[in-house]
Amino acid sequence: MKPKGSIQQRNSEIDVLRGLSILTVVLLHLNIHFEISDTFLKEMLPKKLFSLLFWSGFYGVVMFFTLSGYLITNSIIKRWGMLSRVDLRTFYWYRFSRIVPLLSVLLIVLSILHLGSVRGFVIDPEQASLGRVVLSALTFHINWLEIQVGYLPANWDILWSISIEETFYLFFPVTCLFLKKEWRFAVILVLFLLVSPWARTQLYEGNELADKNHLAYIDSIALGCMVAIIGSKMTFAKWLSSIFLIVGWSMVVLIFVFKGFVYKSGITELGLNVTILSIGVSLILLRIHQKGQLKKEKKWIVYNWLRLLGIYSYEIYLTHMFVIILMTSIYSEFELNDKWLIPFLLFSILISYLTGQLIFNCFSDPVNNWLRTKIIENKKM
Numbered sequence: 001m002k003p004k005g006s007i008q009q010r011n012s013e014i015d016v017l018r019g020l021s022i023l024t025v026v027l028l029h030l031n032i033h034f035e036i037s038d039t040f041l042k043e044m045l046p047k048k049l050f051s052l053l054f055w056s057g058f059y060g061v062v063m064f065f066t067l068s069g070y071l072i073t074n075s076i077i078k079r080w081g082m083l084s085r086v087d088l089r090t091f092y093w094y095r096f097s098r099i100v101p102l103l104s105v106l107l108i109v110l111s112i113l114h115l116g117s118v119r120g121f122v123i124d125p126e127q128a129s130l131g132r133v134v135l136s137a138l139t140f141h142i143n144w145l146e147i148q149v150g151y152l153p154a155n156w157d158i159l160w161s162i163s164i165e166e167t168f169y170l171f172f173p174v175t176c177l178f179l180k181k182e183w184r185f186a187v188i189l190v191l192f193l194l195v196s197p198w199a200r201t202q203l204y205e206g207n208e209l210a211d212k213n214h215l216a217y218i219d220s221i222a223l224g225c226m227v228a229i230i231g232s233k234m235t236f237a238k239w240l241s242s243i244f245l246i247v248g249w250s251m252v253v254l255i256f257v258f259k260g261f262v263y264k265s266g267i268t269e270l271g272l273n274v275t276i277l278s279i280g281v282s283l284i285l286l287r288i289h290q291k292g293q294l295k296k297e298k299k300w301i302v303y304n305w306l307r308l309l310g311i312y313s314y315e316i317y318l319t320h321m322f323v324i325i326l327m328t329s330i331y332s333e334f335e336l337n338d339k340w341l342i343p344f345l346l347f348s349i350l351i352s353y354l355t356g357q358l359i360f361n362c363f364s365d366p367v368n369n370w371l372r373t374k375i376i377e378n379k380k381m
Contacts, residue, residue, distance in 0.1 A: 028057025069224025251280025
């Protein structure tokens with residue numbers, strides 16, 4: 001089933017990257033809630049493969065940050081010609097139209113489940129009140145709240161990354177108007193490259209959730225922004241863009257596959273693992289930008305499945321924990337043995353995908369398009 005008409009054109013290769021990212025997140029949460037690390041799968045699979053499949057969700061989120069930086073910057077340049085010409089009203093309305101409707105529904109549902117004392121969704125009153133958590137979600141600082149009070153229930157916890165992205169959407173266009181000249185972004189990027197590794201490792205040192213702070217990922221987002229700026233200014237020879245692709249994927253593989261080496265080498269301790277991954281994704285994006293594969297859908301079924309995962313990634317991200325909590329409850333309630341584990345994992349992924357697809361086609365995309373047409377109609381009046 002193809003996604004219904006969305007206003008924005010889509011790049012199929014970027015959607016594949018988004019699909020890979022959301023898949024790593026879902027697999028990580030399946031690992032945590034099904035406790036896969038304590039099952040036969042841990043022994044059956046090669047160590048690096050198991051780690052790649054079930055312990056890569058954090059890096060998947062990092063990829064999302066870099067992709068978001070690129071996509072937002074590229075859309076501004078395409079729509080207004082240059083960053084300093086961004087129209088704040090239109091920009092904020094477009095972001096509101098895409099993000100807030102589903103987020104609002106999610107917060108209402110989570111609040112109802114909390115008030116109904118549904119297991120897996122109840123906020124510990126010793127941590128924070130329901131009102132405090134909802135307020136933090138609506139004001140883009142649920143990540144800071146978790147740093148202060150600890151992990152919230154799973155479906156609340158995932159909103160930490162949404163808070164960081166929404167804060168970026170809030171301040172980025174204002175920054176564009178303030179800086180005016182695009183070369184000044186390069187100066188800011190250098191500053192971010194210095195600040196973010198420090199913020200990941202030193203800010204709130206000793207706190208398990210310290211790396212959820214806003215400063216920890218501004219280098220990842222800024223690198224994505226710079227790709228869009230560079231891509232709008234320069235055209236690279238095919239051989240050079242191929243080198244970008246090879247080096248980029250090599251850096252991604254290094255961080256995703258060789259986690260042990262990266263940790264033992266001290267790269268993680270310095271906070272440079274995220275920087276290296278973001279640079280790798282940025283180089284891949286440079287190659288993709290050069291090709292400009294708009295609406296070119298591959299026929300290979302695996303590629304297309306990942307592309308669709310990417311298109312529905314926002315919906316899947318916000319709703320997949322409902323599926324996982326339900327499936328783990330069934331698995332536990334019926335005391336199923338290990339032979340059911342793989343079918344349950346695959347079914348959980350499938351249902352998460354279908355749920356995201358259904359919500360995108362029946363709610364998110366229609367509401368998004370309807371809201372965006374309102375600002376267009378108002379401009380014509």
